[in-house]
Amino acid sequence: MKAIVRLPLFFLCCTLVFSSCTTPRPPSTPEAQAPMSLIEATAQLAESRATRLPANYIWAALRDRGQDADINAAFERALADHTRESKLALLRVLELKFIHDPKTSGLDILGPELSQHFRGFKWHENDFPGGPEGPNEQFADVMVDALDLVLPERRANSTRDAVVLRAEATNAVWEYMTNKWVAVPGQERWKLNPHALESFVRMREAAKADGVDLIILSAHRYPQVAAANAARVGNPNAVASFSSHSLGLAIDFKMSHRDGFKVNEASTRPMSELVRMRESPVHKWLVLRAEEFGWYPYQNEPWHWEYNPRGFREIFWADFPGGAPMRGIMVDEP
């Protein structure tokens, strides 16, 4: 029954996601031509993946640029220069505005209609998929599927993108992985795979320059501890025994932020809180920028991000005798 409900909704969402990306048409009065063509060109840059900002947000922010000195200045520079660099600089200013705007959400990458729908939906507290069953879990699934279309996951521990699959994790492999872990400078309690760590430190600096603090709530998880946790009742997603945390490739970030944004951290109930968490400046920064650093979301949990850039599997296994294990053709689970 669940699958029957879910499929048509999924396709409806696909249509909305892609239709909402269309750039609004500019008016054609002659005096409006120059700025309007720049607005259109900047929105087109967004569609060419120079940013994940939704085109409607760019359009509205540029239209109302008179209200924001930084946007106005970047706009005037772009208008004078008309280079790709100056337009990209303008996009960066708009991204900063979006990240620190309390009215925006990471869900806005779905476009205005879907974002409004999911943010305003009357969620039941148990609607997070897994754990106690809520009446609208299929809508939570649709939301996650839609987000995955716009900003795809690259799970480190499952699917064909996996760095390590459960079946590949022999005792020798566990030893190889956990021996490499390094403590995170500034948060020494937590360890990461050295490649993930190097990238995280650069990402943390970049976020800091944008006024965003990337603070780790949880990172490495020793396999024995993870297995014990999985045996306990609770959130089966967060405490799975074979998790990207046990590969040293995942971070749970603190979503509350110094500018007054507060949430119940890493909690899957109530569902409305989980949806509100996507308004966190930390989450929004990660949505827009994390992929540049090789970090990808786990769409069910706004706080959980995984390091798995393209080509990383070979690098991860480079020092293991024989290298990465051979894999047959994989079909991802639905």
Ligand SMILES: [Zn+2]
């Ligand atoms: Zn996690």
